Amino acid sequence: MLSRLELLFSINVTGMKKSVIRELLKLTQKPDIISFAGGLPSPETFPIDQVADLAREVIREDGTWALQYGPTEGDPRLKEAIAGFMATENIRVKPENLLIVSAAQQGLDLVGKVFVNRHNPVIIGRPSYVGAIGAFRSYAANFIGVDLDDEGIRTDELRMLLKQMRLEGNLPKFIYTVPDFQNPAGVTLSLKRRQELLALAREYQILIVEDTPYRQLRYVGRHLPTLYELDEGEGIVISIHTFSKILFPGMRLGWVMASTPIMEKFIIAKQSMDLCTSALSQAIAYEYFKRGWLETHIQENIALYRKKRSVMLEALEKYMPGHPEISWTKPEGGLFLWVTIPENIDVDRLFYQALEANVAYVSGTGFYTDGGGKHAMRLNFSYPSESQIVTGIQRLAEVISGNLDI
Amino acid sequence: MLSRLELLFSINVTGMKKSVIRELLKLTQKPDIISFAGGLPSPETFPIDQVADLAREVIREDGTWALQYGPTEGDPRLKEAIAGFMATENIRVKPENLLIVSAAQQGLDLVGKVFVNRHNPVIIGRPSYVGAIGAFRSYAANFIGVDLDDEGIRTDELRMLLKQMRLEGNLPKFIYTVPDFQNPAGVTLSLKRRQELLALAREYQILIVEDTPYRQLRYVGRHLPTLYELDEGEGIVISIHTFSKILFPGMRLGWVMASTPIMEKFIIAKQSMDLCTSALSQAIAYEYFKRGWLETHIQENIALYRKKRSVMLEALEKYMPGHPEISWTKPEGGLFLWVTIPENIDVDRLFYQALEANVAYVSGTGFYTDGGGKHAMRLNFSYPSESQIVTGIQRLAEVISGNLDI
Incomplete structure (x- = not known):
């Protein structure tokens, strides 16, 4: 072993930690455990036979293309198809403003590489998606958190923060947000907040990174415009999308939309990745x-997940102890909801009791960079079956009840 | 457009340039041009029908796994299969020292992220693979070049350089090398040099990054041990491999081998990527x-490329003007050879004359970070057909002849 090895590691790595969530997930894979901890789409949704036949056909008929290196920008045919899909969301995007990526996580890595110098401030929600925290941390970003409420990121807090940061000459490079059915909190950024967020970004001339993997999976309520649409081509918003939740994750496929000068950097950076x-x-x-299969498939996913979401909300209503400090979000889409528990219960300690009771969740602490989340947990409703959801929530409710002050 | 956009880009990006090679490749795609410029494996080698049927079967029978997210470390079954493959090369690697990557380029990006702080010195060959230069540049590395000759990187030059760098308190993080049939030069690091390289890395306690995508494609001569094998588990060597040249590139699949503490960082970094x-x-x-198909397939590739290599070497012998300053390497494997032309000819200017004559190559200048390569070019022999190779070399020889001093 090199004696100097520790000295050779980069500063990017010193901040890197093994994902606690990932380590805990390993504990949740015992057969008897009902896990609300993962974030996987349900394999019930995978169009296995369709894709099996399609893969064979595509390789047979187009193998010299499909098995070869492709352009860094992506397959022009797929880009056109995605542009058509985006048009159904009122987004008119030119091919040169659309980059195919190896799923949304690569989009986050691109944002980190192209914008973050070590110790650059980056604004994230409290809580935020762990994969985004990991990606920006791998470029040694400094995180500054802004609280979320039921309408998403709090623009009043953000306004004061940006004012202060400008005074200190330390404006952030961008604000990172999951506007639709946020992971982990399950909340959706309201239209008013979307407009305020854009106005602030415009005022301070900083970027917004919109990460919206669940957008098409809306179960109740009406679609809101993306930040990318509201930006109206001004170039303030970078928008990250994926096939992982609407089709399946095993292909590692997504797309990013951004203004032309940003896209030029993304393409060069992706080439090196x-x-x-x-x-x-x-x-x-x-x-x-x-073949026009995607729209039908998304509708099928929605039907399945809508049901699971209702089952979880009903089970929470039925089994959770009535207590002023216990509440949960009611997501209009996506895969997750967020449960807040009383301040006297440490969610990390509760986790082991829950495992004993054969139920698992992700502790809120993993979604904060500043020690928050000690009394909250993320529950996933896409992966477990309906009966598992009911039983699991019963178990979880009992564990929580056992920890309440009487 | 954001007025401050240029200020928002990271230092990683300021060094990034559009790949000149990539831009020039676009010029070479006109139908009449015989291109020696690309680096693509020949689609003739793609086992299209085998893979088409296999893909269908794998998805049908194993779809809930194959279409889902997988472990960051890689599919344990594939890791075991690769470990078996490595055993045929005298490498005994444990699963925890083997990471599946989204092809070799991701391996290079991992090395950059985990080891390179901005302005850290990194040693590369003169010339070197452009993708490695791009990957390390995207972490703002400082490049220091060491010349290659017919036996690969010059360890005498390297020895003096390292001595000097230690005196200056500025030792490099690692030495990057393509030991087998180097891209672009086509030369192979001799056994003696491999041992010297390892001894130097050991003496100075720096890492060696071994990138060996063509290793299995040897057409003449005997296999030499990898640096990873010669390292004997001491942890000095990081070894990067890919399926792109031995199977096909369209899957984006490779693997990296390294010591356990390095692997721990790689896994966290890959997760964020x-x-x-x-x-x-x-x-x-x-x-x-x-199914045991890989070994047979590699043998078929070797037969095809061995023939193409001979055709190119024979055509060079036959058509190139006899001139003391014109020479070319005779690669024992891989996809490329390297032609040196007289000092009075600028290879970048010659490129446009070559295009006029309907033949294309890659100028040597793209493979240097210090302005070298003005009188050299890389020729690829894997992609063009045998008759294209003969005609293309005739055309190239005429263009060069027209530029010689008389």
């Missing part, structure tokens, strides 16, 4: 679009 | 291994 995204994955996704 | 490599690609590659 993986040269190009799998031509095979792209060819399969393109054919899936072409 | 793309969470995991495509489970579908991994399942296909695993089945390809399991």
Whole structure:
């Protein structure tokens, strides 16, 4: 072993930690445990037979393309299909403003590489998606958290924060947000807040990174415009999307939209990351679009997850102890909801009791960079079955009840 | 557009340039041009029907795994298969020292992220693979070049350089090398040099990054041990491998081997880059291994490329003007050879004359970070057909002849 090895590691790595969530997930894989901890789409939704036949056809008929290196920007046919899909959301995007990525996580890594110098401030929600925290941390970002409420990120807090940061000559590079059915909190940024967020970004001339993997999975209420749409081509918003939740994750496929000067940097940066995204994955996704299967498939996913969400909300209503400090969000879409528990209960300690009772969640603490989340947990409703959801919530409610002050 | 946008970009990006090679490649795609410029494997080698049927079977029978997220470390079955493959090269690697990556370029990005702070010195060959230069540049590395000759990187030059760098208190993080049939020069690091390189790395306690994508494609001569093998588990060598050249590139699949403390950092860093490599690609590659098809397939590739290499060497011998300053390497494997031309000819200017004559190459200048390579070019022999190789070399020889001093 090199004696100097520790000295050789970069500063990017010193901040890196093994994902606590990932380590805990390993504990939740025992067969008897009902896990609300993961974030996986349900394999029930995978269109296995369709994709199996499609893959065979695509390789047979187009193998010299699908098995070869592809352009860094992505398969032009898939880009066009996605642009058409975006048009159904009132977004008119030119091919040069759309980059195919190896799923949304690569989009986050691109944002980190292209914008974050070590110790640069970056604004995130309290709580925020752990993968985004990990990506920006890997460029040694400094995180500044802004609270969320039921309408998403608190723009009043953000306004004061930005004013202060400008005074200190230390404006952030960007604000990171998951506007639709946020992971982990399950809340949706209201239209008013979307407009305020954009106005603030415009005023302070900073970027907004919109990460919206669940957007198409809305179960109740009406679609809100994306920040990218509201930006109206001004170039303030970088918008990150993925096929992982609307089709399946195993292809590692997503797309990013941004203004032309940003896109130029993204393309060069992506080239240094993986040269190009799998031509095979792209060819399969393109054919899936072409046959018009995606829209039907999304509707099927929505039906399945809508039911699971209702089952979880009903179970929470029925089994959770009535206590002024116990509450949960009621997400209009996505895969997660967020439960707040009384201040006298430490959610990390509760986790082991829950495991004993054969139920698992993710502690809120993993979604904060500043020690928050000690009395909150994320519950996933997409992966467990309906009966598992009911039983699991019963178990969880009992564990919480056992910890309440009487 | 944000007025402050230029201020928001990171220092990583300021050094990034559009790949000149990539831009020039666009010029070479006109139908009449015979291009020696690309680096693509020949689609003739793609086992299209095998993979088409395999993909269908794998998805049908294993779809809930193959279409889902996978572990960041990689599919344990594929890791075991690769460990078996490595054993045929005298490498005994434990699963925890082997990481599946989204092809070799991601391996290079991992090395950059985990080891390079801005302005850290990194030693590369003169010339070096552009993708490695791009990856390390995206972490703002400082490059220090060491010349290559027919035996690979010059360890005598390296020895003096390291001595000097230690005196200056500025030792490099690592030495980057493509020991087998180097891209672009086509030269192979001799056994003696491999041992000297390791001895130097050991003496100065720095790492060696071994990038060996073509290793299995040897057409003449005997296999030399990898640096990873010669390291004997001391942890000095990080070894990067890919399926792109031995199977096909469209899956984006490779693997990295390193000591346990390095691997721990790589896994966390990979998580922030793309969470995991495509489970579908991994399942296909695993089945390809399991059926014992890979060895046969590699032998077929070797037969095809060996012939193309001979055709190119014979054509060079036959058509290139006899001139003391014109020479070319005779690679024992891989996809490329390197032609040196007289000092009075600027290879970048010659490029446009070559295009006029309907033949293309890559100028040497793209493979240097210090302005070298003005009188050299890289020729690829894997992609063009045998008859294209003969005609293309005739055309190239005429263009060069027209530029010689008489």
